[in-house]
Amino acid sequence: MNTTLQLETILRLEKNAHLLENFVNAGFSDADLGKLTDANLIQMGVQKMGDRRRLLAALAEGAQDGKSILPPPMPSATAEHPHISRTGLPFVPIPGFKTLACVWPLRVCDYRIYCDERGLPFPDQQNPTGETHPVVNVSWRDAIEFCLWLTLEERAAGLMAEDQFFRLLTDLEWSAAMGLPNEPEASPAERSKKIPGYPWGNAYPPPQGFGNYDQSLNVDPHSFTSPVDAFAPNHLGIYDLSGNVWEWCMDNYSASRKYHTMRGGSWDIVGHALMSSARNANDPDSKGASIGLRIAWSSQDFTPEEKA
Numbered sequence: 574m575n576t577t578l579q580l581e582t583i584l585r586l587e588k589n590a591h592l593l594e595n596f597v598n599a600g601f602s603d604a605d606l607g608k609l610t611d612a613n614l615i616q617m618g619v620q621k622m623g624d625r626r627r628l629l630a631a632l633a634e635g636a637q638d639g640k641s642i643l644p645p646p647m648p649s650a651t652a653e654h655p656h657i658s659r660t661g662l663p664f665v666p667i668p669g670f671k672t673l674a675c676v677w678p679l680r681v682c683d684y685r686i687y688c689d690e691r692g693l694p695f696p697d698q699q700n701p702t703g704e705t706h707p708v709v710n711v712s713w714r715d716a717i718e719f720c721l722w723l724t725l726e727e728r729a730a731g732l733m734a735e736d737q738f739f740r741l742l743t744d745l746e747w748s749a750a751m752g753l754p755n756e757p758e759a760s761p762a763e764r765s766k767k768i769p770g771y772p773w774g775n776a777y778p779p780p781q782g783f784g785n786y787d788q789s790l791n792v793d794p795h796s797f798t799s800p801v802d803a804f805a806p807n808h809l810g811i812y813d814l815s816g817n818v819w820e821w822c823m824d825n826y827s828a829s830r831k832y833h834t835m836r837g838g839s840w841d842i843v844g845h846a847l848m849s850s851a852r853n854a855n856d857p858d859s860k861g862a863s864i865g866l867r868i869a870w871s872s873q874d875f876t877p878e879e880k881a
Contacts, residue, residue: 576602576603577593577596577597577601577602577603578603579603579606579635580593580596580601580602580603580605580606580632580635581593581735583606583628583631583632583635584596584628585731585734585735586631587624587627587628587631587731588730588731588732589619589624589628589731590728590729590731590735591729591731592617592618592619595617595618596617599613599616599617601613606632606633606635606636607632607633607636607637608636609629609632610629611625611629614628614629647671647673647737647870647872648664648673648870650664650665650666650673651665651666652665652666652808652809652810653810655676655810656673656870658723658727658732658870659726659727659730659732660683660686660723660726661683662675662679662683662868663675663676663677664676664869664870665809665810665811666809667742667746667749667750667809667869668749668750668809669749670746670749671871671872672742672743672746672869672870672871672872673869673870673871674742674746674750674811674867674869675867675868675869675870676806676810676811676812677707677801677802677811677812677813677867678707678708678801678812678813678817678818678820678865678866678867679707679708679711679719679865679866679867679868680704680705680706680707680708680801681698681702681703681704681705681706681707681708682704682705683708684696684708684711684719685704687719687722687723690722691722696708696709696710696711696715696860697710698710698862699862700796700797700798700862701797702797702798703800705800705801705802706798706799706800706801707798707801707813707817707818707865708865708866709798709818709861709862709863709864709865710860710861710862710864711821711860711864711865711866712857712858712859712860712864713741713821713833713855713857713858713859714857714858715860716741716821716866716868717740717741719866719868720738720739720740720741720868721739723739723868724737724738724739727739733870734872736872736873737870737871737872737873738871738872739868739869739870739871740823740868740869740871741820741821741822741823741866741867741868741869742820742822742823742867742868742869743822743823743824744761744764744822744823744824744834744836744852746869747814747820747822747836747837747867748764748849748850750807750809750811750814751772751807751814751836751849752807752808752809752849753768753849753850754768756768756850760824760825760826760827760828761822761824761825761826761827761834761852761854762826762827762852762854763827764850764852765850765851765852766845766848766850766851766852767850768848768849768850769848769850770848770849770850771815771847771848771849772784772807772814772815772847772849773815777844777847778790778792778843779792779815779816779847780792781793782804783804783815783816784804784813784815784816784817785798785799785803785804785813785816785817785839785840786816786838786840786842786843786847787840787841787842787843789843790843793816795840796840797840797862798817798818798840799817799840801813801817804816813837814836814837815837815838815847815849816837816838816839816840816842816847817837817839817840817865818837818839818840818863818864818865819835819836819837819838819839819853819863819864819865820835820836820837820865820866820867821833821834821835821864821865821866822834822835822836826852826854827854831856832854832855832856832857833854833855833856833857834852834853834854835852835853835854835855835864836851836852836853838851839863839864840863841862841863842863
C-alpha cells in the first residue's frame, strides 16, 4: 500500500504542510518522491520558483536516501531562550517532562485574536482589565476549543509537527513547573495539600510583592487581575503560578470524573488554598472572574523523561 509519511514530513519541513491534501488528491505518495517535476509542484500550488527548487531538492534527497525521515522533534527551548509560537506565546521546558509550558497564563490579547478569527463573542471580564492581563471567564471546554484552534493555526503555518499539539498542562506537569517533588497519589484530589509549604516558603502570609492575592492580605496593589508579568518569574522563567487566576488543567479532579482540576490560586484567594500543592475543582462548563488557563506545547509522546 502506498503511504505518504515521507511526503508529509518533507512538506512539513519545507513549510508546505498545508498542501498535503493537494498531493494526496492528485494520487502522489512516497513512491513518487523522485518523480515529481516543477510542473507538478505548480499544479499542487507551490507558486514561487525558489520554493519549488528547494522542495524538488528535498523530495529527490528523500527518494535517494530510501529511508524514513524522522518527524521534527519538539521545539528546543530554555528558560533564557523560550520557544516563541506564531502568535507570540513563549514556551519553556518543564523539568522531567518533554512538554513545554507557556511562561504565563493566556492573556486577554491572545484570546481576543481567537474570538475575532472565529467570530465568537469575547467573554465579559467583569472588572477593569488590560490586554496583558490573564483572560478570565473561560470554561474548561472553552480552553480545549482554544487549544484545538491554535494547534490547527500553528500546523497550517508549517510551524508544528502533525504529532504535536497545544493543550492544558496536566496536574503533574503543573506541579513540576511549580517545583514540587514527586507526588505518588493517584488523583489531584488525593494530592491536594499533601505537601506542606507555599510558593514563597513555609510561612504565611505571602511577602509583599510576591503575587496578586486577595486585597485583605495587603501585599499587592491590584484589586482584580494584574498583568501576567507584573511579578517576578520562578527559576524556570514561569510567571504567575501563584495568584492572579486559577488555571485549568487537563485532569479530572477525582475518580468521579465530574469535575476538572484547577491550580495556582487567584486574586481573591487567601489561606491554605495558596499552598503549592493545593488543588481546586470545578465543573468543566463553569466560568468565573478568577478562572483562566495556561497552555502547553505537547506531542503524542509526552511521558516523563527517563532519569539518568
